[in-house]
Amino acid sequence: MSDHIPETGLPYDEAEFLSRLDGDGELSDEITQLFLETCPRSLAELQETLSQGDLYTLGRLAHGIKGSVGV
DSSP states (O other): OOOOOOTTOOSOOHHHHHHHTTTOHHHHHHHHHHHHHHHHHHHHHHHHHHHHTOHHHHHHHHHHHHHHHHO
């Protein structure tokens, strides 16, 4: 996986995403839905960890979110 920035300048490149999934639109929908369901909880956990000053866990959580977004 690369840190590809779409030529459009938009944060999401659907064609690129689908190409990573061999054009499987159903899988794309499932991954997107899962991300949308889990992201609010992940961000809340990130915020709570930040307020506690736990930098090790904060880094681990942030890395996990980055990985999810990178998919």
